Amino acid sequence: MPDRGARVPFRRVDAIATEGLTKHYGLPRRWRGGSAGFAPIRALDDLTIAVHAGEIFGFLGPNGSGKSTAIRLFLGFIHPTAGRAHVLGQDVSTAGAALRGRIGYLPGGIALYDSLTGTQLLDYLGAFYPRPPVLRASLVERLDLSGRDLGRPIRDYSRGMRQKIGIVQALQHDPELAILDEPSEGLDPLMQRAFYAILDERKAAGRTVFFSSHVLSEVERVCDRVAIIRDGRLVALESVAALLARRRRHVEARLDAPVPALAAALAALPGVSAFESRDDRLAFGLDGDVAPLLRLLQGAPLADLTIEPARLEDAFLELYDEPAP
Amino acid sequence: MSWILFRRTWAAQRVRLLLVMLALAVWGFLLPVVYATFGKDMGALIQSGAFANVVDVLSRFTGGDVFSIRGTVALGLVHPIALALVAIQVIGFAAAAVAGERQRGTLEVLLARPLERRVLYATLLVATVLFAALTEAAVLGGIVAGALLFGVAGDLRAIDIALCWLNAVALFGALGAISLAASVSFDRLGPAMGIALGVTLVGYAIEFLGTLWPDAAWLRPYSPFRYFQPTRILAGTFEQRDLLVLGAVFAAAVAWAAWVFPRRDLAAPS
Secondary structure: OOOOOOOOOOOOOOOEEEEEEEEEEOOEHHHHOOOOOEOOEEEEEEEOOEEOOOOEEEEEOOOOOOHHHHHHHHOOOOOOOEEEEEEOOEEHHHHOHHHHOOEEEEOOOOOOOOOOEHHHHHHHHHHOOOOOOOOHHHHHHHOOOOHHHHOOEHHHOOHHHHHHHHHHHHHOOOOOEEEEEOOOOOOOHHHHHHHHHHHHHHHHOOOEEEEEEOOHHHHHHHOOEEEEEEOOEEEEEEEHHHHHHOOEEEEEEEEOOOOHHHHHHHHOOOOEEEEEEEOOEEEEEEEOOOHHHHHHHOOOOEEEEEEEOOOHHHHHHHHOOOOOO | OOHHHHHHHHHHHHHHHHHHHHHHHHHHHHHHHHHHHHHHHHHHHHHHOOOOOHHHHHHHHHOOOOOOHHHHHHHHHHOHHHHHHHHHHHHHHHHHHOHHHHHHOHHHHHHOOOOOHHHHHHHHHHHHHHHHHHHHHHHHHHHHHHHHHOOOOOOOOHHHHHHHHHHHHHHHHHHHHHHHHHHHHOOOHHHHHHHHHHHHHHHHHHHHHHHHOHHHHHHHHHOHHHHOOHHHHHOOOOOHHHHHHHHHHHHHHHHHHHHHHHHOOOOOOO
């Protein structure tokens, strides 16, 4: 089983460190015409995570699971009901503006000043930072934003263009920590690839990326570790590799002729489940190491063998107790 | 105070501000013209006959008149046309300044910068007061220009004009501060604008009603407009209490906003 919300030591040196971070909304019932007592909405409950400096950290969960609440707590937009959070070594409840000067933030479904041109917007938003926008030229080029594009008013931009300008405004000042909420939303596959390369470069430069997404394949592609939250609670926190290593692979073998002894041996192999044998076709799920399976198949009259790689999507869905599609 | 934000605010508001100032200046300019070409003679005619007290009654009803240059200046400032134009700029701006950005989702982008909420608020407050000062200056500038051009500025005193301007800025500064306090208190523009307009319109209605109906006169001290008295200033009976009351309203609204805004949760835009 994955590490379901195991406690991690609270270290201020981490890019993000939270301990028991909790956010409840809601008024006493009596204020809403009911009987006395509280009926809070538990937006985030007892979140304890550590995002290490220099890693790309994925933050997964469906809509309403508490991802945006956590991000808003990190940025000081909302205040915790309980617990604490340190970002870049500073307590978010007291750090203030100086801390946000070291962060780049891309909100989900970013809203921009429509009357400004792209250049005016980047100039305006960049002017608040103590650092110059040293990465702007490179980001604009990588994301294929031409001078003509940047000279047009934002209101004329497509959704993808808005997202690209959102990425540039978040990263142009070379922040120590980038908090990106659904960053590839609206990007075409080419731009997604360019964006992933940008993230890789951020990591190579020692910068930290906190990455919230619904797109599990991209999290699998770019993230070192992931946290999965459900109903405001952490349900898994581990490296993508470890998560995938524990996932079930789907194996399908086709033999030149039925071999009952091989089928029986495979069915008894540790980690094999949902074993099906029909004529010359064998299908089953496999957890853990593939080496024992390969040893067993060595010398068998194999016509075809397919081992589907474990997918983060399966891990995610399993953690949410939903059947995989 | 953030100069970056202030420059952006100015750039976003300047066209509307200039149009409002132009309209107010034209309005102000026309009043001395009416006085010079019609009101002066008509006033003298009325004063000489059996309806001598009509001017006083009319002046009390409207807060000014066009039968004297002082009455003309007062009318220029308190007439609903002038009040509405100033309110569009000052109260409209202040009520939308935070709640509007919040509703559009741009406040989130802005506050992700190294910008304290108190600094954001202070910058918008400065802009609000500046807009009040400029719009009221436009009315008075128009009136003075008209009066000078038509040679009827004779008994107007610069100090009285300055005090009228100060009184008007204090009124709209207070209303603007209330509007901005409402703006930082709500996530949506509707409630913020509702409170801002509600305070302004109810305050105006109370003052108007109290002036006309003696039984409702006890309500007048509760209206900010009660403390906007250009007629008294121009008659040389200026009361510092008016400025103090409006200043206290301004301070209370600022204190509320400065307390609430940094402490409140800014949940995700809906």
